[in-house]
Amino acid sequence: MNIDGQPYRTIFPDPDGVSVQVIDQTRLPFAFELKRLATLEDAAVAIRTMIVRGAPLIGVTAAYGLALAMRADASHDGIDRAVATLAATRPTAINLRWALDRVSTNLRQVAPDERFARAFAEAGRIAEEDVASCRAIGAHGSQVIADLHRAKGGDRPVTVLTHCNAGWLATVDWGTALAPIYAAHERGVPVHVLVDETRPRSQGAALTAFELNGHGVPHTVIADNAGGHLMQHGGVDLCIVGSDRTTASGDVCNKIGTYLKALAAHDNGVPFYAALPFSTIDWTLDDGVKEIPIEERDGREVTHMTGRLPDGGFATIEVVSPGSPVANPAFDVTPARLVTGIITERGICEASAEGLYGLYPERRKAA
Numbered sequence: 001m002n003i004d005g006q007p008y009r010t011i012f013p014d015p016d017g018v019s020v021q022v023i024d025q026t027r028l029p030f031a032f033e034l035k036r037l038a039t040l041e042d043a044a045v046a047i048r049t050m051i052v053r054g055a056p057l058i059g060v061t062a063a064y065g066l067a068l069a070m071r072a073d074a075s076h077d078g079i080d081r082a083v084a085t086l087a088a089t090r091p092t093a094i095n096l097r098w099a100l101d102r103v104s105t106n107l108r109q110v111a112p113d114e115r116f117a118r119a120f121a122e123a124g125r126i127a128e129e130d131v132a133s134c135r136a137i138g139a140h141g142s143q144v145i146a147d148l149h150r151a152k153g154g155d156r157p158v159t160v161l162t163h164c165n166a167g168w169l170a171t172v173d174w175g176t177a178l179a180p181i182y183a184a185h186e187r188g189v190p191v192h193v194l195v196d197e198t199r200p201r202s203q204g205a206a207l208t209a210f211e212l213n214g215h216g217v218p219h220t221v222i223a224d225n226a227g228g229h230l231m232q233h234g235g236v237d238l239c240i241v242g243s244d245r246t247t248a249s250g251d252v253c254n255k256i257g258t259y260l261k262a263l264a265a266h267d268n269g270v271p272f273y274a275a276l277p278f279s280t281i282d283w284t285l286d287d288g289v290k291e292i293p294i295e296e297r298d299g300r301e302v303t304h305m306t307g308r309l310p311d312g313g314f315a316t317i318e319v320v321s322p323g324s325p326v327a328n329p330a331f332d333v334t335p336a337r338l339v340t341g342i343i344t345e346r347g348i349c350e351a352s353a354e355g356l357y358g359l360y361p362e363r364r365k366a367a
């Protein structure tokens with residue numbers, strides 16, 4: 001998407017042909033910096049430290065990371081080691097495992113000296129598919145916004161609340177939850193986005209707000225705990241969130257705090273959608289609350305915050321009483337019963353096995 005009129009993607013091959021460039025998301029919104037990933041370790045560190053983040057982007061980065069690993073060790077053990085290293089970086093987003101399986105599956109049948117080129121090309125295909133999928137999610141989802149705009153009289157913007165960052169920075173381009181918003185904005189449907197700051201890493205305040213500013217989409221950043229109140233007072237027409245893993249039954253795992261927004265939406269009759277591509281669906285799971293692994297991140301993400309000083313420098317400050325124990329689960333699971341619908345690249349379905357298998361019939365379990 002655009003940054004001040006200049007189109008960007010979050011990850012792209014370096015002109016040298018043997019590495020990739022990524023936007024360092026730990027430096028946004030106050031600094032725009034690219035980082036070159038040339039090795040397996042570069043890719044693993046980038047995912048683990050959230051230089052790149054967001055389920056689809058994590059998958060694409062892992063795919064390129066496996067290719068980069070082939071430059072150093074293209075043996076069978078080298079493939080196994082690279083897959084294990086990348087799979088261990090973050091446990092929740094299923095896109096990571098999905099991408100590694102897709103790239104590694106046929107790699108062993110290829111001659112070792114062809115494995116880098118084959119894996120690098122496959123990673124590129126995954127990236128292009130992600131762009132196409134997210135663009136399609138935008139097209140399908142923008143119709144929900146357009147229909148709401150008409151249903152509400154067509155004389156005011158549709159207010160959409162979103163949580164965390166599920167925009168183009170979480171994918172290769174377009175995004176998932178934000179794709180319908182971009183598409184609606186570009187087709188002239190007036191929208192106003194309520195951006196949950198999304199503690200503790202503030203992906204909303206730092207990344208979603210950065211995206212929407214860069215693309216000229218009206219928005220307001222709000223404290224995480226304000227959403228329920230705004231819904232009670234008619235301030236929210238629609239919620240759209242992303243997902244890191246959605247089960248075959250429609251349970252939606254997403255950034256911590258999503259479940260609380262879904263409860264408030266349900267209590268106030270606000271439609272609550274999850275937007276996600278096929279690569280985010282885990283067809284092996286049915287009970288998301290019991291079965292999806294929830295990443296526990298470093299407590300320092302809660303006890304400290306990093307921001308910009310008045311002189312433009314960066315500083316990290318402590319914001320919790322020293323010595324207090326901290327818990328930092330990074331995701332939660334919204335049961336399908338609280339989800340109005342799931343917006344995918346193939347269309348919109350109800351959050352259920354019937355809905356998802358209806359869009360992806362080839363995934364029906366063998367009888």
Ligand SMILES: CSC[C@H]1O[C@H](OP(=O)(O)O)[C@H](O)[C@@H]1O
Nearest residue numbers: 053054055164166170242254255
């Ligand atoms: C389109 S996936 C975006 C998804 O990923 C985020 O998690 P993180 O920033 O920790 O990678 C968040 O759950 C978003 O909804």
